[in-house]
Amino acid sequence: MSTMLSAYEALSRPDLEAIQSRRVRALLTRAYRDSSFYRTKIDEAGVSPERIADLAAFRERVPFSTKAELLADQDRHPPFGSRLCVDRRDVALINLTGGTSGQGQETYGRTQADVQTLGYLHALAWYRAGLRPDHTVLNCVPTGGMTTGGWGPSEGIRIIGATGLTPPAALSTEAKIDLMLRFRPLHFIYASTNYLHRMTEVMGQLGIVPREAFPDLVGVFIAAEGYPLEWARRIQDLWGCTLHEGYGSTQCVGFAAGTGPQGAIGPDGGRGVMELFEWMTLCEVIDPESGQAVAPGEEGELVVTNLTIEASPVIRFRTGDRVRFVPAADRASALNAIECGGIGRYDDMMKIRGxxxxxxxxxxxxxxxxxxxxxxxxxxxxxxxxxxxxxxxxxxxxxxxxxxxxxxxxxxxxxxxxxxxxxxxxxxxxxxxxxxxxxxxxxxxxxxxxxxxxxx
Amino acid sequence: MTEKHEMVHDPIATLRQMQALADTLCLSDDPLIAGQGRHLHGRITGFLSLLGDDVADLLGVTGNGETR
Missing domain, CATH: 3.30.300.30 (ANL, C-terminal domain)
Known part of the structure; x- marks a missing residue:
């Protein structure tokens, strides 16, 4: 058990919101002081950071930010944009978004502290899903490059104290399965939804029954793509362990939500939920037309604010991701959540092979x-x-x-x-x-x- | 065992001590030592933030060897 994690998980909703409120105020004060991008946005909205006394004022008065705004700022102030909140010399890692939108790539500087957080925001989701020190974990997500998702998994695995098995993306699925067999016992797998499906199919073709070949698995963890509920049930049956899911992005500096011990299938056999790591990332679910918070159980656009990121924090960033909001009050928990298996987009973006x-x-x-x-x-x-x-x-x-x-x-x-x-x-x-x-x-x-x- | 217990009991205080030590490495004339000192310092800053040193009073840890 982690006392570090349980300190957060034991919070009441009012205590959690007190933490968010203090961090939001500190973030606004720092961003206003150090970033002309945010200073201009806040000034244009006619507010000053000291007048944002609580979360309600933050939601009511601080404007949204969008990908188009961040890209325009980068064009005017290359390469990081004037939203960079630290000295250029303190940037230890540069992350870029994929750039496949045709609109351009957002640039994110990361300080050493941000890199620690980036790793933790992968480790956190996996720890909650059962990954522990001394476990061996297969990471099937392409590693390295410029993206946050390429760096986070290796950092996260090391933070937990587990052993990472990270085959190159170009290796065939058959060769990856060979590696999995060679480095048994295998305890955990991280893969895209589609790649887990692919691996399961190839194992079937090779006559390998996953739950028999890998009896030590505590979880398989997927992200990035939706899936039918029947498929989730079948995966759990074939692999003999719990299916977990996380929601994350470059803007969230890793995962902003993940399933708890229950996994991606809820106690009633329906879709489970991913709890939001709200002490790290402030998440709002809004009606994309009105900008107002949606009602419990409704779908809306996820809006995120990094509460502890130093170099390139996002403030009320509109992700374009469509999620179903499951409030804390409906779950007897302090943490709000989003539904598993059905993250979509408000634009037409498709996630294809990562x-x-x-x-x-x-x-x-x-x-x-x-x-x-x-x-x-x-x-x-x-x-x-x-x-x-x-x-x-x-x-x-x-x-x-x-x-x-x-x-x-x-x-x-x-x-x-x-x-x-x-x-x-x-x-x-x-x-x-x-x-x-x-x-x-x-x-x-x-x-x-x-x-x-x-x-x- | 006593030492281990104290570390677990108050990781924030432990990390603050480590950060002060990393600071001394940052001052080294050897750029390779100073660079690694900065790396350590930054990682510890991140770790402190993850532990909630900025909200320790709200979270129930003080960073002074005590819990609320």
């Missing part, structure tokens, strides 16, 4: 070809369990009549252009124009059929 892909970015790549008339795309789970992406392209009449070799050249160029824009390889197939829809208002070119393929 990349954030906006249809606009694919539009920009595909429709830039003069030969293209229209296209549709679909993301689905292929028979082998892997995520596959197909774009069906209708060429204009003149191009459609060209030689097979020329059509092959166009297909290759389309594939390259899409990969460059999104970092995701997509298959290109040609279709007749009549096979594709006519759009009379806003084009809805994409369908996400992955959950249909999660059958085990």
């Amino acid at each position: 990349n954030n892909v906006w249809p606009d970015a694919v539009d920009a790549a595909v429709l830039a070809f003069a030969e293209v008339d229209e296209y549709v795309g679909r993301v689905f789970t292929a028979d082998d369990g892997k995520t596959d992406v197909e774009i069906r392209v209708a060429l204009k009449a003149a191009a459609a009549a060209c030689s097979e070799a020329e059509r092959g050249r166009i297909a290759g160029a389309l594939r390259d252009a899409v990969k460059e824009r999104t970092n995701v390889a997509m298959r290109v197939v040609f279709a007749d124009r009549a096979e594709l829809p006519e759009y009379t208002y806003k084009a809805r070119r994409w369908s996400d059929e992955r959950q249909k393929g999660y059958r085990l």
Whole structure:
């Protein structure tokens, strides 16, 4: 048992909100003093930090911030933007968001203290899910690079005192399973929803029963993608342990929420909840139109504020993520929560193989070809369990009549252009124009059929 | 055992002592020692924050070898 964690978990709701309130005031004071970006925003809202006496005043008077604002600030004040709250020399790590939105990459400086927090905000979710010192944990999420999600897992595993098994992303699933068998006992797995599905499928093909091959597992932990409830039940049965889920992002500096001991399936057999780590990240769930808090049980957009981050804190950042709000009062707990399994987006962003892909970015790549008339795309789970992406392209009449070799050249160029824009390889197939829809208002070119393929 | 008990009892006070020691490393003329001192200092600052040194009174720990 962790006395460090239980000190927070034992708080009453009023005590927790007192902690949030003090940290919010300290954050606003510091951001106002050290960041011209936040000073301008706060001044323009006609408030001063000393007048934000409590959380209600914070929610009522401090303005939201958006990705577009952060990017514009970076353009004016490269490379970190004027929201950086520390001396440039104190930045020990640079994190970037994926950049696949087509809008640009947010830049985040991290101090040494922030890096500690970044690791802890991974460790915290996994500790609550059962990972302990001396355990061996398989990390299937691509490591390194510029993203927070690439750095956090290794830091988190070390903070807990566990042994990390982090195979390179390019290694085949079969080779990863070999490693898992070689370094048994294995106690914990961290993977994207899709990759856990893929691993389960490959084990089935190899005649390996996960719960028999890895009887020491205490949990499998997924993030990033939704899933059907039936699939979650089947995963628990096949792996013989609890399925856990976390919600996190670069803006949250790791996980902002995670399942407790119960896991991703609730006590009633329905969807479980991820409790919000509210002493670290202030989370609001709002109606995206009105900006007001949603009622208990309703869906809304998650808005986050980092309470202890030094270098590049976000304040009331609109994530665009759609969550279902489960308030503390409904759960006899001090912590608010969000529902498992169904995190969505208010824009059309899709999470594909760990990349954030906006249809606009694919539009920009595909429709830039003069030969293209229209296209549709679909993301689905292929028979082998892997995520596959197909774009069906209708060429204009003149191009459609060209030689097979020329059509092959166009297909290759389309594939390259899409990969460059999104970092995701997509298959290109040609279709007749009549096979594709006519759009009379806003084009809805994409369908996400992955959950249909999660059958085990 | 007594020493271990005291550390667990008041990790904030322990970390503050460690941070003061890391500060002395930061002052080293050797840049490799000073750099590692800064690394340690920053990590300890983060650890202190995670333990709640800024809200110790609300959380029930004082950082002075006592619990509320």
